[in-house]
Amino acid sequence: MNEQLLAAVTQYGAPALFGIVAIAAVGVPLPITLLLIVVGSMVSQGAMDIRWAVGAASAGSVLGDQAGYAIGRWGGSAAVAKLSGLFGKKASIEAMEAKARAWGGPGIFLTRWLLSPLGPWINFASGTAGYPWHQFLLWDIAGEITGAAVYISLGRIFSDSVIQLDGVLGDVTYAVAAAIVAIFLGYQLVRAIRQRRTPRPGATPSTNAPSRTTGTPFTST
């Protein structure tokens, strides 16, 4: 199916691009990064106007994101669970809701382009968590225009290496995602170690356990 979608964009241009990115933004797994890079290459060949390309990609993505938000807001967790099962991706909506609350606007912005695989889930979660719509719309538009401009420009610059550029960008996305997870886990690890070292208030020390100050030269007098 991916080949047919890419062929549709090379053949029909901006209208096909608009429709495909809108469908992907609702949560259907489609190769959007590759698609935008290919569009960038088409722009460099003079087969598409850059304003139309960025406009169609941004508008289609925003439309799909708004549909995802509306499903979360008015359909609730049950509708989201049903939809995620339909696309073969079961995600914990509670975990995503927590992420949407914790990350807020910058999280919405970054998941439009840098961490795009999380985008559809953040849309649903922002809806179910009741994130203010006008703020969601603002961050969404900013993120989608940035994403479309970045990937189409990269495709334009590296117009003769689109497949290889897609491979590099895929690895960069996973590296960034893994680094974010590592930072989060590192924070959790430090907290867990600190909790173990700090004695609980009111807890009586065990008679068998050695004293914390025993053997240290800096005992208070």
Next chain:
Amino acid sequence: MTDNWRRTLAIGLAFVLAIGGAFLFASRASHRAHRFVSADEPIHGWMSIPFIAHTHHMPASVLFQAIGVEPLQPRDHRSVRHIARELNRPVREVIAQLQSAIDAASQPPGGAPR
């Protein structure tokens, strides 16, 4: 071993895995980025002939000629798959023919150096 210890150990292991994953993907991205300029772009069925010609720095007319197709005017955006269907030929065969034309065009005059 207490539950608290097990939890700390699990977080520690996940942390090491995440660090490893970040380094693995970053090094793979760097490795790919270093060689992608010199590497040849593969041909796929969704690509149009002008698109393939652009990625291989050669005129589209040479590729159209190689597969025996008259290009549509003013611009032929048909994919290789689409053209293969019109010609009633397997996509793989058309791709192989295009690849041969690209290889022939990239060789220096007089054949490949010994």
